Amino acid sequence: MLQLIVELGKPLKLKLKIMVQSDKQIINKAGAIIFNSPSFDRVVLLYRAKQNDWSFPKGHIDGAESPIDAMEREVKEETGLAGKVVATLPNLEYKNSKGDKISVFMYLLVAMGDAVFQPEHHVDEVKWVDKKEVVSTLTHSNLKEYFVNNLPHIENLINIFSKKSSAQ
Numbered sequence: 001m002l003q004l005i006v007e008l009g010k011p012l013k014l015k016l017k018i019m020v021q022s023d024k025q026i027i028n029k030a031g032a033i034i035f036n037s038p039s040f041d042r043v044v045l046l047y048r049a050k051q052n053d054w055s056f057p058k059g060h061i062d063g064a065e066s067p068i069d070a071m072e073r074e075v076k077e078e079t080g081l082a083g084k085v086v087a088t089l090p091n092l093e094y095k096n097s098k099g100d101k102i103s104v105f106m107y108l109l110v111a112m113g114d115a116v117f118q119p120e121h122h123v124d125e126v127k128w129v130d131k132k133e134v135v136s137t138l139t140h141s142n143l144k145e146y147f148v149n150n151l152p153h154i155e156n157l158i159n160i161f162s163k164k165s166s167a168q
Contacts, residue, residue, distance in 0.1 A: 024098075024099050024100050025100050026100070026102075027096070027100050027101070027103070028067070029059055029061060030058065030067045030068070030070035030071035030104065030105045030106075031056050031057055031058025031071060031074065031092070031104050031105070032057055032071050032075050032106065032108070033108055033147070033154065034056075034057065034075065034079070034081060034109040034111055035108070035111070035131075035154075036111055037111055040110070041131055042128040042131060043128070043129055043131050043134050044057065044081065044127075045129045045134065046078055046079070046124075046125070046126050047123070047125035048124055054137050054138050054139045055138065056106075057074055057075045057078045058074060058104055058106075059073075059074040059077070059078070061105075067105035068085065068105075071105065071107050075109065076120065077120045079118075079119055079123075080116070080118025080120065081111050081115060082111075083109030083110055084110045084112050085107055086107075086110055086161045087107070087157045088106075088107055088108075089108055089153075089154070091103050091106060092142070092143075106146075108154055108158075110161060135147060135148060
C-alpha cells in the first residue's frame with residue numbers, strides 16, 4: 001500500500017501493482033530419436049560445425065505448424081530420412097545460453113526405406129551411431145541424460161513395434 005498526501009492534506013490511498021516483464025521466452029522445438037530397421041541397434045546423430053556439437057535431429061516449430069509436422073520436416077531437412085513414428089517421448093526441456101526455456105517435443109522414429117542420408121539442409125555430418133555409443137558421442141550433458149533416462153522406455157517401445165511389424 002502506498003500513501004500519497006494531496007494538497008488538501010488528506011491521504012490518498014492507492015494500490016500499486018508492479019509488473020515485471022521478462023525478456024526470457026519459451027521456445028518450442030521438435031525433434032526425434034531415430035533408430036534403424038530392422039536391427040534397431042543404431043541411432044542417427046548430427047554434427048553441426050557451427051555449434052561444434054553432436055545432437056539428435058531437432059529444430060524450431062514454424063508458425064502454426066504442429067509439433068509432429070515440425071519434427072517430420074526437421075528430420076527430412078537434416079537427414080533426408082523418412083520414418084515411421086513409433087511413439088511420442090517425454091519433452092526435452094533445458095535453458096539456452098541466453099536463459100530462454102527450450103521445450104522440445106520429442107518423438108521415437110524408425111527409419112524406413114533405404115535409410116540413405118540425403119540432407120536438404122546444411123548439416124556437416126549425419127551418421128548412424130551404435131546405441132551403446134550414443135552417450136559418448138552426444139556433446140551436451142542434457143541430451144546424454146535424456147537418452148539414458150529414456151532408453152529403457154525406448155527399448156520397450158521398439159520391442160513392441162518390432163513384434164507388431166513382424167506379425168504383419
